[in-house]
Amino acid sequence: MKTPLSQKTGFFAEYYLKLKDQSGSSCESDIAKLSTCKSDEERVAYVEKLPWVQAGDANLVVNQEFAGKNPTLAAEIKERATSAFKAKKWLEAMMLYTRSYVALPSENVAEIRIVLANRSATLYHMQKYQESLIDIRRALDLGYPKDLIYKLYERQARCYMALKDYPHTIEAFKKCITTMDDSTLTSDKRAKLNLDAMTMIKMLSHDPRTAKQEAKQQKQKIALDQAHPVKLENEIVSPLVRIDRNRQEGRFARASADIKPGEELLVERPFVSVLLEKFAKSHCENCFVRTVVPVACPRCADVLYCSEQCREEASKKYHKYECGIVPILWRSGASINNHIALRIIASKPLDYFLNIKPSIDEELTPEQLISLPKDDFRRVAQLERHQGERQPSNFFQHVLMARFLTQCLRAGGYFGSEPKPDQVAIICSLVLRSLQFIQFNTHEVAELHKFSSSGREKSIFIGGAIYPTLALFNHSCDPGVVRYFRGTTIHINSVRPIEAGLPINENYGPMYTQDERSDRQARLKELYWFECSCDACIDNWPRFDDLPRDVIRFRCDAPNNCSAVIEVPPSCNDFMVKCVTCGEITNILKGLKVMQDTEMMTRTAKRLYETGEYSKALAKFIDLIRIMYEVLAPPFPDFCESQQHLKDCFLNLGNVYTLD
Numbered sequence: 001m002k003t004p005l006s007q008k009t010g011f012f013a014e015y016y017l018k019l020k021d022q023s024g025s026s027c028e029s030d031i032a033k034l035s036t037c038k039s040d041e042e043r044v045a046y047v048e049k050l051p052w053v054q055a056g057d058a059n060l061v062v063n064q065e066f067a068g069k070n071p072t073l074a075a076e077i078k079e080r081a082t083s084a085f086k087a088k089k090w091l092e093a094m095m096l097y098t099r100s101y102v103a104l105p106s107e108n109v110a111e112i113r114i115v116l117a118n119r120s121a122t123l124y125h126m127q128k129y130q131e132s133l134i135d136i137r138r139a140l141d142l143g144y145p146k147d148l149i150y151k152l153y154e155r156q157a158r159c160y161m162a163l164k165d166y167p168h169t170i171e172a173f174k175k176c177i178t179t180m181d182d183s184t185l186t187s188d189k190r191a192k193l194n195l196d197a198m199t200m201i202k203m204l205s206h207d208p209r210t211a212k213q214e215a216k217q218q219k220q221k222i223a224l225d226q227a228h229p230v231k232l233e234n235e236i237v238s239p240l241v242r243i244d245r246n247r248q249e250g251r252f253a254r255a256s257a258d259i260k261p262g263e264e265l266l267v268e269r270p271f272v273s274v275l276l277e278k279f280a281k282s283h284c285e286n287c288f289v290r291t292v293v294p295v296a297c298p299r300c301a302d303v304l305y306c307s308e309q310c311r312e313e314a315s316k317k318y319h320k321y322e323c324g325i326v327p328i329l330w331r332s333g334a335s336i337n338n339h340i341a342l343r344i345i346a347s348k349p350l351d352y353f354l355n356i357k358p359s360i361d362e363e364l365t366p367e368q369l370i371s372l373p374k375d376d377f378r379r380v381a382q383l384e385r386h387q388g389e390r391q392p393s394n395f396f397q398h399v400l401m402a403r404f405l406t407q408c409l410r411a412g413g414y415f416g417s418e419p420k421p422d423q424v425a426i427i428c429s430l431v432l433r434s435l436q437f438i439q440f441n442t443h444e445v446a447e448l449h450k451f452s453s454s455g456r457e458k459s460i461f462i463g464g465a466i467y468p469t470l471a472l473f474n475h476s477c478d479p480g481v482v483r484y485f486r487g488t489t490i491h492i493n494s495v496r497p498i499e500a501g502l503p504i505n506e507n508y509g510p511m512y513t514q515d516e517r518s519d520r521q522a523r524l525k526e527l528y529w530f531e532c533s534c535d536a537c538i539d540n541w542p543r544f545d546d547l548p549r550d551v552i553r554f555r556c557d558a559p560n561n562c563s564a565v566i567e568v569p570p571s572c573n574d575f576m577v578k579c580v581t582c583g584e585i586t587n588i589l590k591g592l593k594v595m596q597d598t599e600m601m602t603r604t605a606k607r608l609y610e611t612g613e614y615s616k617a618l619a620k621f622i623d624l625i626r627i628m629y630e631v632l633a634p635p636f637p638d639f640c641e642s643q644q645h646l647k648d649c650f651l652n653l654g655n656v657y658t659l660d
């Protein structure tokens with residue numbers, strides 16, 4: 001038996017090894033009998049009854065834990081934060097104040113408001129004025145001590161000043177002056193602060209920009225501190241995309257009309273998403289945006305959010321049942337896919353699944369499937385899971401994981417105070433189903449890391465998600481689209497022309513430009529259980545580095561729509577070339593002219609990219625690809641390079657983090 005986990009450490013792996021030891025000689029034959037089970041419910045029921053699995057359950061006890069809140073630890077961390085602040089180590093101080101804030105129980109209001117106020121001072125020094133303003137507002141809302149309030153208003157005024165928001169600067173300075181009455185400041189200090197504030201008020205009141213801004217703000221009623229950092233984007237399935245189906249490839253996307261390069265084909269929010277544990281302290285668990293001033297779950301403090309709005313959204317959905325079990329999950333060695341399976345269930349109440357269960361196997365056409373409501377479980381439950389090809393040992397490993405995840409849900413209160421065994425079994429069978437479709441249908445969510453000193457860029461995997469419509473797109477080693485992310489929302493855009501009727505394929509990892517055909521095929525077989533027959537695989541296209549530089553691949557432009565490839569050396573002096581496929585003559589002069597023009601265009605596009613003008617560069621690369629594609633036939637180096645640049649432009653419109 002192989003261990004069922006992508007990570008081989010953690011207590012679930014230990015439980016599994018112990019189980020194997022305890023199972024004795026009947027283990028292999030017991031597992032083999034799983035092949036007689038016809039459904040996931042039967043599989044769960046069968047494994048449940050095995051005496052050696054029951055005996056092993058003693059090693060798999062899950063209880064919620066709330067280790068996150070600890071006022072003593074919070075006070076200790078706050079001391080360290082203050083030392084860092086005094087030493088002007090702003091980043092360290094900010095991180096420590098955040099940890100202290102997160103560790104404070106929600107009833108310790110007095111400590112929370114002090115930590116927030118201190119963090120606002122740190123953020124001010126870091127020139128994070130918007131974030132500082134948020135902390136000031138929170139500290140004020142929590143009833144900051146009267147004698148110290150003037151300090152917060154003074155800081156507020158300085159933040160607004162730095163943001164060049166003059167009406168709010170004036171307002172905050174005025175409040176600073178009035179609240180000084182409650183302070184214990186010496187009369188000298190008070191007089192000085194009073195004078196400073198009055199001078200600023202007078203100066204800004206006469207500034208013509210103040211009146212202009214006042215009028216604008218009146219109109220817009222901007223509530224800065226209520227603004228959500230990531231706007232929910234509208235979902236789009238372009239009418240250019242049609243989901244089709246055939247026997248060899250299952251469901252796949254097809255172009256319903258000619259598609260130009262750069263076209264937006266799909267914008268989709270995830271059915272569920274899970275952030276990698278590694279990014280849990282820097283990104284919002286709900287929307288994956290980097291958080292400067294995180295908001296914590298008041299109970300467990302294990303997950304952080306970018307805003308109250310995200311915290312509420314998460315707690316209404318999955319976090320209600322994940323609270324206190326997230327660290328257990330990571331410690332168990334469960335993979336991100338296992339966590340996604342748990343979250344799919346945790347996102348909806350028990351009754352929902354009990355009601356929908358009888359209909360999840362009703363056959364739906366691709367059209368019907370994608371027109372179901374976005375959050376209908378069948379949108380994911382009917383995704384490919386290759387159940388007919390699974391071995392009993394594979395099912396057995398998945399059942400064990402499903403039982404563990406169901407126990408986590410139980411510990412999180414999912415089944416209420418008195419779980420009913422038949423309901424627990426149904427949910428366990430749905431977790432088992434989820435584990436199977438997740439294996440083939442999840443996407444890595446990425447963030448582009450840019451190193452400003454070297455200009456290097458790298459796409460980093462920050463979490464995983466499942467996108468029900470995109471999961472119906474098949475793979476090609478020469479994909480026609482690129483994907484990029486804004487928060488957790490995925491965007492799919494074409495990177496070359498795609499003729500009406502042809503498949504719109506994305507890429508599952510192996511690319512012909514980088515990987516040898518044998519390696520690509522082996523990887524796709526191992527991970528996705530299919531044999532790839534894309535053009536690059538059938539014709540065994542060379543990798544980018546091996547692409548011949550001594551031939552130009554023109555398209556035959558005969559009126560018979562032949563479009564075969566005519567290979568010509570760059571030194572060829574004859575412009576009229578005969579196509580070996582159709583026998584017609586093509587005048588390659590137009591193609592040669594295009595190649596000359598594209599050289600100049602490429603230089604301009606690259607310069608725009610290098611100066612960070614991504615939208616303009618993108619438009620240029622789209623033009624280049626369109627022009628080249630008309631007369632030249634991939635694969636050829638210039639086309640690959642332009643396509644790579646176009647992909648990079650799109651990535652720069654998504655999640656980006658600049659380092660150095």
Ligand SMILES: C[S@@+](CC[C@H](N)C(=O)[O-])C[C@H]1O[C@@H](n2cnc3c(N)ncnc32)[C@H](O)[C@@H]1O
Pocket residue numbers: 248249250251252383384440441470471472473474475476528529530531532533534
């Ligand atoms: C993400 S799903 C794609 C949609 C899938 N065809 C369906 O019907 O749900 C991945 C699975 O689709 C199939 N698949 C993807 N690309 C393929 C291709 N180029 N040729 C054949 N099958 C493919 C494989 O079975 C793979 O495990």
